[in-house]
Amino acid sequence: MTLLQIDSSITGPNSVSRTLTAAIVERLRQSNPGLQLVQRDLVAKAPDHATAVNLPSSHPIAAATGTAPEFAPGRAASDAILDEFLAADIVVIGAPMYNFSLPSQLKAWIDRILVPGKTFAYGPEGLKGLAAGKRVIIAVSRGNLYGPEQPTASFEHLETYLRSVFAFIGVIDPQIIVAEGVSLGPDARQIALDKALQQTAALKAA
Numbered sequence: 001m002t003l004l005q006i007d008s009s010i011t012g013p014n015s016v017s018r019t020l021t022a023a024i025v026e027r028l029r030q031s032n033p034g035l036q037l038v039q040r041d042l043v044a045k046a047p048d049h050a051t052a053v054n055l056p057s058s059h060p061i062a063a064a065t066g067t068a069p070e071f072a073p074g075r076a077a078s079d080a081i082l083d084e085f086l087a088a089d090i091v092v093i094g095a096p097m098y099n100f101s102l103p104s105q106l107k108a109w110i111d112r113i114l115v116p117g118k119t120f121a122y123g124p125e126g127l128k129g130l131a132a133g134k135r136v137i138i139a140v141s142r143g144n145l146y147g148p149e150q151p152t153a154s155f156e157h158l159e160t161y162l163r164s165v166f167a168f169i170g171v172i173d174p175q176i177i178v179a180e181g182v183s184l185g186p187d188a189r190q191i192a193l194d195k196a197l198q199q200t201a202a203l204k205a206a
Helices: 016-031 060-064 069-087 104-113 159-168 186-201
Strands: 002-007 036-041 090-096 120-123 126-129 135-142 175-180
Touching: 002 016, 002 069, 016 090, 016 135, 016 175, 016 186, 036 069, 069 104, 090 159, 126 159, 135 159, 159 175, 175 186
Parallel strands: 002 036, 002 090, 090 135, 135 175
Antiparallel strands: 120 126
């Protein structure tokens, strides 16, 4: 089995989401030492913003723009992202909330994996997600409180967006571990992190 770890936090060792993805990966590898780990740090090696000439080569938009030699590096980088995702049995994603939504690096990664004919398709019966067999675990960190009962709940566009993205490609019920309120002081941060780590420790085996 292959485990793909995606990190997108810009805060390095101070990152809550990176702490959680590391703990999730460790938990899964303890239960299955044979897991093959592939790591992609979207900050250390950020994907370019998507354009018509740097989408994966299998994308219809890319196909329509031709195959000029100068397009090759961008398409090869995008193909590598898509191929990693397609090959993974388990995908662990670190997703901090920035300005009520996801980091732009993570959005650029998503733009490479939503490809017609690869991860979704339209047919006579409508949309069909093609990635239904994957297990997706998302570690969300949020500075404030955005749960359903909070007055700021309508500001939350990270978890809701990611749930929609993965449902679109067939992953109907991704596992989401949330640490929120991490910017409300040291005590609140530690409480949120401890609760999230407890959920991590309870994850089922790989």
